[in-house]
Amino acid sequence: MTKLLIVESPAKARTLSSYLGSDFIVLATFGHLVDLPQDRLGIDLGSDFLPEYELLPGKKKVLAPILKAAKQAERIFIGTDPDREGEFIGSVLWERIGKKSALSRVRFREISKSAVLSALGKPTDLDLDLVESQVARRILDRLIGYRISPFLWKAYTSGTSAGRVQSVALKWICEKEEEIRSFVPEDSWEVHSKVHFGKEKDEFVLFRRKEGAFPEEGPAVSLATYLSESGARLKVIERKEKKGETYPPPPYTTASLQQDAFRMYKFPAAKTLKLAQILYEGVDLGRGKRQGLITYMRTDSVRISTNAKIGLRNQAALSYGKESVAEEADSHRKSRGKAKAQDAHEAIRPVDPSLTSEQIFFLSDKALGKDAKKLYELIWKRAIASQMKPERWNQLRFSAEAGGEIWQAETKRTEFPGYRVVYGGREEKKPEWKVGEFLLPAAWKVEKKTTEPPPRYTEATLVGRLEKEGIGRPSTFANILETLYKRKYTIADKVGILSTSLGERVNSILQEVFPDLFREGFTSEMESELDRIAEGSVSRSEVLKRFYSKLESTLKRTDSKSVSKDRKTVPKPVLGYGTCPVCGKGVRVRKRSSKKKEYYVCSRFPECDYAEYL
Secondary structure, three states, rough: OEEEEOOHHHHHHHHHHHHHHOOOEEEEEEOOOEEOOOOOEEEEEEOOOEEEOOOOOOOHHHHHHHHHHHHHHOEEEOOOOOHHHHHHHHHHHHHOOHHHHHEEEEEOOOOOHHHHHHHHOOOEOOHHHHHHHHHHHHHHHHHHHHHHHHHHHHHHHOOOOOOOOHHHHHHHHHHHHHHHOOOOOOEEEHHHHHHHHOOOOOEEEEEOOOOOEEEHHHHOOOOHHHHHHOOEEEEEEEEEEEEEEEEEOOOEHHHHHHHHHHHHOOOOOHHHHHHHHHHHOOOEEHHHHHHHOOOOOOOOOOOHHHHHHHHHHHHHHHHHHHHHEEEOOOOOOOOOOOOOOOOOOOOEEEEEEEOOHHHHHHOOOOOOHHHHHHHHHHHHHHHOOOOEOOOOEEEEEEEEEEOEEEEEEEEEEEEHHHHHHHOOOOOOOOOOOOOEEEOOOOOOEEEEEEEOOOOOHHHHHHHHHHHHOOOOOOOHHHHHHHHHHHOOOOEOOOOEEEHHHHHHHHHHHHHHHHOOOHHHHHHHHHHHHHHHHHOOOOHHHHHHHHHHHHHHHHHHOOOOHHHHHHHHHOOOOOOOOOOOOOOOOEEEEEEEEEOOOEEEEEOOOOOOOEEOOO
16 A cells, blocks of 8 residues: 655655655655746736736656656655645645545654654645635735836836735845934943852952943043043942843744844744754754754744653753742743744754753764754753743842942842753852942043944844734744845945845835834734635635735825826935944945955045944
């Protein structure tokens, strides 16, 4: 009895083949098989938004052996990814194969032998509501692209385009750039002094003047000089102590993993998702064993199964001691703003917690690359930490008197590391100073402080805001960023994500002419509508009709020629990379030399001669 299992990835196919007997054939689609045509709209607006699909280039050769094997198979299992895109690919296969009585749907939340055999033993049907949701998403994006982009060509220039989700992200980036340009830095001078309470480098507190920094340098220098020359000591006049706990963070979602991977290793969102896919699909562990290392990586849930909690808690006890494991399994922080989470999958966690991050680093780089190992370490530590006790700490605040001034200091010291032991946390000594005690400062120093503009978005903070606002879904965050880069609306730099002049012009037109279509609320509402389609509570047709009616009425009210005429009178924005460090009046502008070396100059050149190579 021949059985056929169809998945998207050849790597996943290899892992699954190692679990299954000779009566199974495992084939891969190598991703999507069909899409809307590239040279036309591909949607019949008069027939209830009926999409017209075409085979993607090269997919005829991929599909042929699948169809041939399906004719000979008695059972056919569709094992594409357990999300909307996977369900859509499954529906295409379902339609093309045609043997409805032989077809079944299986979903693998993790790639391990027990999980795979369990899923194959409990096959289900396609989730047609999920398919409809994915179809609606693709149609929405195509309608925006084909109806708004031509308007941009007429109003500004050819080659520009608009997107339902990325245009909102572009709006945020441009707004941040405008904040930075309009920011006026202010200088101040702070007098402070360190007082040590132990021999370790971090065992000190910093006393600062209660009244704050001085607006001018002179008074600050005078005060520091007086305190130093008089040998002033600090007399403690008040001590306040507060105890508290910090609960461990929950296991990773797609967005939180992308954010931490960027913060820790500067991995772009797309790279993180690609590495996570490798970990999910399966790795050669040696001795003929292949296994997926993590659960499915596209998720907005922090939930983990009961059996997984037991495994994580057992491993936490083995690695860090029973005293570190929480009494309750769900001891981690509860995520805020998760009302829009679909909770369709578990959080991202290791399939086998006993396979520690240290063991993974012993695998050859050929079996698993260094960056993938780093990502597994993040995932393993976070999942283990989520089952551990909170960190207990003491927060101490001191007030002291010296030189006729009141000085204040604050420090937080760990009493019990709890989950933080996973990250190298330890018990920390605290200052035991009492009221009336005299403290000897190391030195009295003056430090110039200059206020800084708000930080630009990084991939981490932008993904965080997309998630918070309910814009996009776990599978789309990386694509949003990649589209902005590809269109040259933004660039990623060591200072963050910056809007280009092209991006700012496009955003200016979209926000002036289509403010209702490209605002946070509307885009988030559309995501909610897509979720409702997936839940079966509203039809695809109903959502698309409402959207298209709004789109058409907006376009009819808009004259691209008048917008184009108005644009010509608008000065081209200067792409700034922060305030010029020399003159403080201009902004840094990025240039490229004839030898293709990039450097910064001041926008006031030649009045200001600032230049700095990257």
